[in-house]
Amino acid sequence: MKDEDINIWMIEDNSRYRKSLTTVINNTSGMFCSHSFPSCEDAFLVIENENLPDIILLDIGLPGMSGIEGIQKFRSYSADLPIIILTIHEDNDTVFDALCEGASGYLLKDSSQEKIVASIKEVLAGGAPLNMRIAHKVLKLFSRIKVKKSDYGLTTREKEILKLIVAGNTKQQVADKLFLSFHTVNTHLKNIYTKLHVNTIAGVVSKVYKEDLF
Amino acid sequence: MKDEDINIWMIEDNSRYRKSLTTVINNTSGMFCSHSFPSCEDAFLVIENENLPDIILLDIGLPGMSGIEGIQKFRSYSADLPIIILTIHEDNDTVFDALCEGASGYLLKDSSQEKIVASIKEVLAGGAPLNMRIAHKVLKLFSRIKVKKSDYGLTTREKEILKLIVAGNTKQQVADKLFLSFHTVNTHLKNIYTKLHVNTIAGVVSKVYKEDLF
DNA sequence: CAGTCAATCGCACATTCGTGGTATTTTCAT
DNA sequence: ATGAAAATACCACGAATGTGCGATTGACTG
Known part of the structure; x- marks a missing residue:
C-alpha cells in the first residue's frame, strides 16, 4: 500500500x-x-x-x-x-x-x-x-x-406570448414587454386557447409542461 | 459471406x-x-x-x-x-x-x-x-x-385543492366538488400561494410541474 | 387580382381572481 | 385547561380573465 x-x-x-x-x-x-x-x-x-x-x-x-x-x-x-x-x-x-x-x-x-x-x-x-x-x-x-412533443400549429408570436404567460406575466405585463396593445395579447391568447383546446391559464400551463410545446 | x-x-x-x-x-x-x-x-x-x-x-x-x-x-x-x-x-x-x-x-x-x-x-x-x-x-x-422534489409544508387539504386547481377547475368548481364554501377554497388557495411564494395560477401550476409537489 | 394567414387593434361585459382582513370550530399535544 | 394547527367560513373590492364580436394591414401564393 x-x-x-x-x-x-x-x-x-x-x-x-x-x-x-x-x-x-x-x-x-x-x-x-x-x-x-x-x-x-x-x-x-x-x-x-x-x-x-x-x-x-x-x-x-x-x-x-x-x-x-x-x-x-x-x-x-x-x-x-x-x-x-x-x-x-x-x-x-x-x-x-x-x-x-x-x-x-x-x-x-x-x-x-x-x-x-x-x-x-x-x-x-x-x-x-x-x-x-x-x-x-x-x-x-x-x-x-422522452416527452411527447406535440404540435398545435402555434405561430412564432403565439409561442412568444405563451412563454411569457407561462412565466407568470399578466396579459398587460406581456403587452408592456412586447410593446403591444393589451388587446393584441388578449387576441393571441384567445387563439392559443382555441388551438390548445383549453380555456384556463392552468390548462395552458399544464399542457406546456406535459407536451413540451416550446 | x-x-x-x-x-x-x-x-x-x-x-x-x-x-x-x-x-x-x-x-x-x-x-x-x-x-x-x-x-x-x-x-x-x-x-x-x-x-x-x-x-x-x-x-x-x-x-x-x-x-x-x-x-x-x-x-x-x-x-x-x-x-x-x-x-x-x-x-x-x-x-x-x-x-x-x-x-x-x-x-x-x-x-x-x-x-x-x-x-x-x-x-x-x-x-x-x-x-x-x-x-x-x-x-x-x-x-x-431528476426533478427536485420540494416540500412547502402543504396540508392534506391544501394538496387536494391544489390538484383540482392545477387540473383546471375554478375555485367555485373546486368548492362544488369538495362540498365546501367558495370562501373556504379561496382561503386555502390564499394559504397555498403564501406557502409556495407565488401569486398567479400560472405560477402555481409551473411550480407543481417543476418541483413535483404531489 | 383574390384569397389566406399572421399580426395588430378594438368593444363589451359577465365572471373570476387575488389579497387584505376577520372569525369559529375541531383536533391534538402538553 | 391552554395553545397551536388545520379546517371552515365570511366581507370587500380592485384587478384580471375569458369570450363573443368586429376590423385593418402586410406578406405571400396561385
Missing part, C-alpha cells in the same frame, strides 16, 4: 462477498480497500474523522439506510466522488433512482472479479462502467423519458 | 471513413456490410425493397436528413433494430436526443476499429456499447433529469 494507491471503501452487508472482494482489491496493484462496512450508517460514522476515499463500492439492499439513500448522503459530502453500485437489483426503478441520485457506475454482483477491477480503473479514467444488461436498460430508459 | 453472417448497413457521408470501415467489417468473420450509404434518404430508398439489416451504424451529421431524424424513421420500421451511433458529436443535447429517439449505442469517430467491431458484437449480445466519455455523460444526464 503506497500513498498514491487508490483508496476504496466498500459498503456491502454480505460479509463473505465483502471479504472476498476486499481481498481481490488489496491484491490488485495500485489500489487498496481501507474500509469495508456492512452498512451506510457505519461508513458515515467514519467519514467525519477521515478523508473521503477515492471510490466507493456500494450495495443497494442494505440494513437500515438503503444504498440509494446512501448515494444522496455521500453526494452531500462530495459531488464528484465516484460511487459504483454493486448490487443484485436490475429493475428499472432501482436503476433509475440510483442514476438520478448520482451513481457513477452500475455493476451486478454476478460480475467477475476482473470486471469489477476493470470497472474501478474505468471510473478512474473518467468513464461510467455499466453492466452490459444495465447499459441496455439505461438506454431504454431514455425512450421512456 | 454466409447466410448466418450479421448484415450491417452503414450510413456515413465521409466516403473515406465509410469505405475503410466497410472494409474492416467485411474482413471480420461473422459480419458483412451489404450497403453503405452517404445519407439516410439513400438508405430509405433501399429499405422498401429489401429486408432490414441486423444492425445499422449511423452518423449524425449527414446531408439532408440528420441521423437523429433517421433514428426516428428507422424506428417506425422496427422498434428493435439495433442502431449504433458513430459520430463526432458529444454535446449533451445531441447525446440526449439520440438516446431518446432510440439509439442502441453511441460511439465516437475516434474509436479504434477494434472497439467498433467489439461494440457491434456487444450490441448483438444484448448490450449497449457506449464510448467511455459518453457513458459518463449519460449518467450525468440522469442527475439533470
Whole structure:
C-alpha cells in the first residue's frame, strides 16, 4: 500500500462477498480497500474523522439506510466522488433512482472479479462502467423519458406570448414587454386557447409542461 | 459471406471513413456490410425493397436528413433494430436526443476499429456499447433529469385543492366538488400561494410541474 | 387580382381572481 | 385547561380573465 494507491471503501452487508472482494482489491496493484462496512450508517460514522476515499463500492439492499439513500448522503459530502453500485437489483426503478441520485457506475454482483477491477480503473479514467444488461436498460430508459412533443400549429408570436404567460406575466405585463396593445395579447391568447383546446391559464400551463410545446 | 453472417448497413457521408470501415467489417468473420450509404434518404430508398439489416451504424451529421431524424424513421420500421451511433458529436443535447429517439449505442469517430467491431458484437449480445466519455455523460444526464422534489409544508387539504386547481377547475368548481364554501377554497388557495411564494395560477401550476409537489 | 394567414387593434361585459382582513370550530399535544 | 394547527367560513373590492364580436394591414401564393 503506497500513498498514491487508490483508496476504496466498500459498503456491502454480505460479509463473505465483502471479504472476498476486499481481498481481490488489496491484491490488485495500485489500489487498496481501507474500509469495508456492512452498512451506510457505519461508513458515515467514519467519514467525519477521515478523508473521503477515492471510490466507493456500494450495495443497494442494505440494513437500515438503503444504498440509494446512501448515494444522496455521500453526494452531500462530495459531488464528484465516484460511487459504483454493486448490487443484485436490475429493475428499472432501482436503476433509475440510483442514476438520478448520482451513481457513477452500475455493476451486478454476478460480475467477475476482473470486471469489477476493470470497472474501478474505468471510473478512474473518467468513464461510467455499466453492466452490459444495465447499459441496455439505461438506454431504454431514455425512450421512456422522452416527452411527447406535440404540435398545435402555434405561430412564432403565439409561442412568444405563451412563454411569457407561462412565466407568470399578466396579459398587460406581456403587452408592456412586447410593446403591444393589451388587446393584441388578449387576441393571441384567445387563439392559443382555441388551438390548445383549453380555456384556463392552468390548462395552458399544464399542457406546456406535459407536451413540451416550446 | 454466409447466410448466418450479421448484415450491417452503414450510413456515413465521409466516403473515406465509410469505405475503410466497410472494409474492416467485411474482413471480420461473422459480419458483412451489404450497403453503405452517404445519407439516410439513400438508405430509405433501399429499405422498401429489401429486408432490414441486423444492425445499422449511423452518423449524425449527414446531408439532408440528420441521423437523429433517421433514428426516428428507422424506428417506425422496427422498434428493435439495433442502431449504433458513430459520430463526432458529444454535446449533451445531441447525446440526449439520440438516446431518446432510440439509439442502441453511441460511439465516437475516434474509436479504434477494434472497439467498433467489439461494440457491434456487444450490441448483438444484448448490450449497449457506449464510448467511455459518453457513458459518463449519460449518467450525468440522469442527475439533470431528476426533478427536485420540494416540500412547502402543504396540508392534506391544501394538496387536494391544489390538484383540482392545477387540473383546471375554478375555485367555485373546486368548492362544488369538495362540498365546501367558495370562501373556504379561496382561503386555502390564499394559504397555498403564501406557502409556495407565488401569486398567479400560472405560477402555481409551473411550480407543481417543476418541483413535483404531489 | 383574390384569397389566406399572421399580426395588430378594438368593444363589451359577465365572471373570476387575488389579497387584505376577520372569525369559529375541531383536533391534538402538553 | 391552554395553545397551536388545520379546517371552515365570511366581507370587500380592485384587478384580471375569458369570450363573443368586429376590423385593418402586410406578406405571400396561385
